[in-house]
Amino acid sequence: MSGFEGQSAVVTGAATGIGESTARILAQRGAVVTVMDFDAEGAEAVTKSINESGGAAHCAVVDLTDWEATETAVNEAHRRAGRIDVLVHSAGGFPQYVSLLDCPVEAWDGVVNSNLKSMFYLLKAAAPLMVAVNYGRFVTLSSMAARSGVNPNPPHYTAAKAGVLGLTRQAARELGPHGVTVNAVAPANVQTPRGLKIRTPERIAHIEKSSPVGRLSESHEIAEAVIFLCSREAGYITGVTLDVNGGATMV
Numbered sequence: 001m002s003g004f005e006g007q008s009a010v011v012t013g014a015a016t017g018i019g020e021s022t023a024r025i026l027a028q029r030g031a032v033v034t035v036m037d038f039d040a041e042g043a044e045a046v047t048k049s050i051n052e053s054g055g056a057a058h059c060a061v062v063d064l065t066d067w068e069a070t071e072t073a074v075n076e077a078h079r080r081a082g083r084i085d086v087l088v089h090s091a092g093g094f095p096q097y098v099s100l101l102d103c104p105v106e107a108w109d110g111v112v113n114s115n116l117k118s119m120f121y122l123l124k125a126a127a128p129l130m131v132a133v134n135y136g137r138f139v140t141l142s143s144m145a146a147r148s149g150v151n152p153n154p155p156h157y158t159a160a161k162a163g164v165l166g167l168t169r170q171a172a173r174e175l176g177p178h179g180v181t182v183n184a185v186a187p188a189n190v191q192t193p194r195g196l197k198i199r200t201p202e203r204i205a206h207i208e209k210s211s212p213v214g215r216l217s218e219s220h221e222i223a224e225a226v227i228f229l230c231s232r233e234a235g236y237i238t239g240v241t242l243d244v245n246g247g248a249t250m251v
């Protein structure tokens with residue numbers, strides 16, 4: 001895979017977890033990275049650390065459920081670098097496991113909006129800029145929750161991540177003729193700080209026992225799959241969902 005020298009990348013959810021790993025690796029491989037997140041402290045720390053270790057990063061503190069703020073932040077990243085070659089949407093997740101029967105009505109909008117509406121806003125803001133130069137790589141994070149009913153997952157999260165896959169295919173269809181690919185990565189069981197917080201020791205033991213690979217994954221293992229789809233070499237791959245789950249959905 002060639003590097004990302006001369007490219008500009010925006011990574012959402014980059015204050016921590018999979019987004020942080022992705023931002024760090026893209027910067028190591030030459031991209032100028034915009035670290036986008038609503039966690040100001042985390043985003044600033046990651047930006048500083050990338051810059052101090054020889055990479056180039058800018059910080060954008062934005063709530064991606066706010067259209068005007070998202071559009072402004074994407075335009076600012078574009079203005080600074082002159083283009084956006086890569087956009088990785090890793091912001092999202094859910095705060096805790098909850099069953100369908102226990103899920104409060106009020107919890108729906110927050111989870112669906114941060115995982116799904118945010119993707120629509122990012123596409124609305126960034127896709128025209130990519131289309132204008134006939135090049136772009138948009139990669140979004142879905143989840144095994146949208147691929148398999150084997151494990152119990154929260155209903156709002158499962159629905160939002162399934163929506164992400166539909167929107168990925170729709171955007172891939174529409175943007176393909178303009179040199180822009182749109183793909184999804186569907187991870188499972190990643191040892192991010194949030195991932196470790198929401199899983200009980202029993203659930204972790206169950207994952208280790210039932211996974212064909214026999215362990216949880218590290219953030220960088222998901223990031224590497226994301227980054228392949230961001231590469232120039234992945235130009236004939238669009239509208240796909242890449243499962244990165246240690247074989248969990250084949251069982």
Ligand SMILES: NC(=O)c1ccc[n+]([C@@H]2O[C@H](COP(=O)([O-])OP(=O)(O)OC[C@H]3O[C@@H](n4cnc5c(N)ncnc54)[C@H](O)[C@@H]3O)[C@@H](O)[C@H]2O)c1
Binds near residue numbers: 013038065143
């Ligand atoms: N960790 C896992 O096991 C796992 C499994 C499957 C899918 N995923 C998905 O991968 C992605 C990354 O997961 P993670 O574990 O690294 O998550 P994380 O919670 O560690 O990081 C998510 C980041 O997104 C940011 N964020 C959330 N809502 C936002 C908003 N509205 N605007 C701006 N920033 C916002 C948070 O501040 C945080 O920094 C998520 O979309 C998640 O659903 C994770």
